[in-house]
Amino acid sequence: MKLIKKINHFSTIIRKWLTKANFNCPSCGSKESIVIDRKNLILTLRRCYQCQLLFKVPTTSLEENILHYNREEDLDFASQLPSMLELSKLINSQFKETAGDCSSKIQILKLLGCQSGENLLDFGGAWGYHSWQLKQAGYKVQSFEISAKTCYYARNALEIDAYGSWEELTTPIDIFFSIHALEHIPNLKETIDKAWHILKPGGLFIAFTANGCRSFRAKNKVNWYKSWENGHINFLDEVYYNNIFQAFPRIMLSTMDNVYSAEQLKTWNQIEPSCEITDLSGSELFIAARKPK
Ligand SMILES: [Zn+2]
Structure with a gap:
């Protein structure tokens, strides 16, 4: 089965390469890009000249992506729905020490001054484990998830306000919050524009993603390479943001491998249109951007 999947995947890449149908930037549509890294003769990482996004070529269309997340192919924490017994164990442990534990990210929200009671959108919320923890932390949470099955599970098993389309969301929101989702979507510009549009004036855009930054590449070339080559269709970095x-x-x-400064998050100048950057050499990239009041 695994072999058939691999053959299908490879033949899709060959077909796309031969027809050159999937070489444009998936986010802004620009035809101009430069090769940054390559896996082999046909799979490359490129940077868009127009929007500066790092993206994998041949690219994945929005339709292919929706189809992918509505199939039961991956068996990672985000896509494997737990039984009711497993779920009750996870809830009893508050997801601590599981792949779905987001307590350290909730800590970052608090350091940034996000108050309990604020309206938060958990973008790419899968079956609701992050949304559940965010609700426990006091936020008014809605979840956005394109996989119909996981979205249904979040609504029914975890009582999350989970939706599969932007039109269903109650807006405006105070916080757009996303954990490892932006690197999986082809229509990134459209998504960020929509997120920015539904944010209240003074609202906060927050994303955690795999790290495409040069300093991570310099520190850990093997893991940087694995990260774009394996599954991600975009690679977010400081140049794009x-x-x-x-x-x-x-x-x-850079969160996860690096010890970031809590003080820096607390004292971040959220008024001037400038960028504060520290060490970006860890495997996870964090950004927060404030919409002006
Ligand atoms: Zn682009």
């Missing part, structure tokens, strides 16, 4: 959020106050850190 600085381009799209250049008019707004923003802060970027």
